[in-house]
Amino acid sequence: MPPSETKRRDWAGLGDGLTGMIADRVLAYDVADYLRFRAVCGPWRRCCADPRAHGGLDRRFHPRRWLMLREPRERIDAPNRRRFLNSSTGECIQVHLPELHNQEVLALTAEGLLVVLDWPRSTKVQLLNPLTRHVTQLPPLTALVSHQGNDCLLFTAAFDTHFPAWGSGVLSDDSTVALSFNRLNILGMAKPGDDHWTVLEFRNPLQTASSMVAGRFYCVTIDGVMVLEDQPPRLELAARLPMPVSPTSDTVHLMDNAGELTLVHRRFSRHHDNNNMAKRRYDVYRLDPGAGTLCRVNSFGGDGHALFIGMYCSLSVPTKIFPSGSIRGDTVYLSFDIAERNKTEGYHLADRSAISSDILNSRSALQPHNLVDCLSLCTTGRIWCHFEKHLVSRCR
Known part of the structure; x- marks a missing residue:
């Protein structure tokens, strides 16, 4: 058909x-x-x-597939610009967020929302949708601060981590926000419009980060994996630990792995290396909520996932969305705040082999230079500039 006879399609109509x-x-x-x-x-x-x-807790508009990446240094040219990674496609975008100016990001929720605090000027808390820019007002942290007594040093110390309230999120009732401070062993619950937070304590906690899975809050104590129940708010046992965990030398890490609660037990092995130093092992368990048990697994599922664990933050990502060979499936990667990261980058479950790394002789000591470094940095607990100064001083 001649171009002159081609009908223009009215897409707007x-x-x-x-x-x-x-x-x-x-x-x-x-x-x-x-x-x-x-x-x-x-x-x-x-x-x-x-x-x-619509309300900020309307799940239809939550950026649940998007993860905010962590910058290795402050972006002086654009301090309020953040990069976000799509965990389903691998797409990366930049978003200008003036709402973050002089604000502390307490947490990334499982729904992709940001919990923002106007600290240290005040204790006002907001829930920010980074894509729609919708802001939801939440009660100030007055109750949580006062829960620590008049001395706020411990509360301030909790901010010496990246995303200090990791594991926070919107509960399954679509109206309640859970705000978890793992270092303080406290959990706050509130709805938009409330004037205060309801506070719960973790009793006998282990070294762990909490996690939200399908709108349910989980943490780990010496009794086992605990789940938050309401009416009245309380922590109930979801599954006992099938293995002994040392509260002084072991750590446990919770995360949402494709809709399943996954636990990584980081422990010392009985075997030693050539320098007679104890090795670390990483055992992985999956929660069976129906049976109320933790099952040992050697794979993260047939679609291929990798886990990135830190002392305070942990996450799971599918490997198929990234370039071939950049991330190995069924592998536990270590964040920069885990002591053995200077020698071990990760641990492959299938053959129990370690992926070697020496960050003191790597550019990653100054800036992440590959995808593993970038995602490891996202789950690094300590503030990056403190960690960077420590590395530089060790390299001199």
Whole structure:
């Protein structure tokens, strides 16, 4: 057909019904694509629900596939710009967030939201959706600070970690936010509009980070894996630990692995290396909520996942979305705040082999230079500049 006879397609005039159906399907997959869809033209935007017109706890608009990456140094040219990685596609985007100016990010929730604190000027807490820019006001941390007594030094010390409230998130009732400070062994619960947080304590905690899985909060004590129940708020036993855990030398790490609660037990092995130094082992368990048991596993699932564990933060990522060979499946990678990271980058479950690393002779001591470094940095607990200074001093 000659170009002159080609009919121009009126994409803007698809009609409310068809446009709305497409928008609903796009939103069901990813809110970032939904925002791009709304931005195409005015008629499409008028057929789509405005995310900011709905409550900040509306799960339809949560960026649950997006992880905020950690910068190795402060970006002087754009201090309020952050990079986000899509854990399903590997796409990386930059977002300008003026709401983060002079704010402390306490946590990334399992829904992709940011828990933001106006510290040290005040204890006001906000829940920020980094893609829709929707801000939800939460009660100040007054109750949590006062729970530590008049001396706030311990509370301030908890901020000497990256994402000090890791494991926080929106509970399954879609109206309650759980705010977990693992170093303080306390958990706060509140709804938007509340004037204070309800405070719970972790009794007999182990060295661990808490985790949110499918809207449920989990932590680990010497009694076992505990799950948060409401009415009244309390921690109940979800599964006993099938192995002995030393509260002084071992650590346990919880994370959401493709919808399943996974626990990594970091312990000393009976075997020693050539220098007669005790080796670390990493045993992995999966929670069977129906049976109330932890089952030992040697794989993270057939679709291929890798775990990145730190002293305070841990996460699971699918390997298939990244370039071949950049990340090994069924592997536990160590963050920079774990002592053996200077010699061991990771641990492969299938053959129990270690991936060697020497960060003191690597550019990663100054800046992450590959994908493993980047994701390891995301789960590093200590503030990066403190860690970097420590490395530089050791290299001199």
